[in-house]
């Protein structure tokens with residue numbers, strides 16, 4: 001059996017006649033934040049739902065925490081956390097009360113190594129809701145509700161947490177706070193996190209590794225900086241000489257700029273080097289895939 005937290009090998013999914021995942025293979029390692037990045041309709045949610053055990057795949061091998069999610073039982077479910085879109089029920093319950101209640105379902109799944117559920121006071125502090133413990137859920141702000149969603153997702157102290165497009169509709173401050181919280185869950189609590197997004201900024205901020213999925217195929221995997229340098233490759237250099245502007249794309253901007261100085265010396269003006277970005281990589285890959293399709 002694999003030691004990977006998640007192992008996916010040759011995963012295929014078909015809705016009727018339409019194939020939406022083609023031979024998708026990847027691993028998630030313990031304690032990493034792995035991001036599935038891709039445009040609308042790429043197959044991100046389908047992949048996540050198969051891993052969560054909510055959707056049956058058409059073909060391929062999938063193991064999550066050593067078990068096929070299609071055959072998993074309650075004790076497996078207790079080790080997996082899922083953050084659903086905003087929690088809307090129980091508006092009259094108080095925050096601490098709801099977490100205490102939901103947490104009680106996890107008590108039978110405590111082990112010698114893992115205290116389950118997460119004690120309510122500690123959990124509230126971890127998600128930044130300590131001040132709101134006695135507030136009714138319907139009085140929470142949007143950002144506080146989202147923190148509560150996360151608290152509900154992790155109350156059973158999951159080893160693996162799934163977040164499907166977690167910051168859709170957030171304002172910038174709520175997004176920043178949410179990113180900090182996800183980072184802490186991984187670094188302080190060793191939670192493995194698999195999240196989907198079509199937001200490049202979110203992917204590069206949060207991910208240890210990014211997988212780019214387009215049209216149901218993984219077209220690149222790596223750290224944000226590996227993806228940027230390995231695929232986009234080319235920087236853009238701009239400069240002017242005698243009032244005329246120039247630009248050039250080059251894989252080795254340092255060498256190119258050295259040449260410009262050698263050629264123009266003091267006449268060189270308005271020099272600017274724009275490094276290739278993750279966005280360049282992403283767009284190059286997504287467009288390449290669209291052309292190939």
Ligand SMILES: Nc1ncnc2c1ncn2[C@@H]1O[C@H](COP(=O)(O)OP(=O)(O)OP(=O)(O)O)[C@@H](O)[C@H]1O
Nearest residue numbers: 015016020038039040041042043044045046047198
């Ligand atoms: N239940 C379903 N029945 C038929 N087709 C579906 C179903 N669910 C998803 N699809 C199709 O499968 C493809 C992948 O959808 P999926 O929701 O996994 O993509 P996504 O990458 O999560 O997209 P988004 O970023 O828009 O949420 C899309 O073409 C979608 O229309």
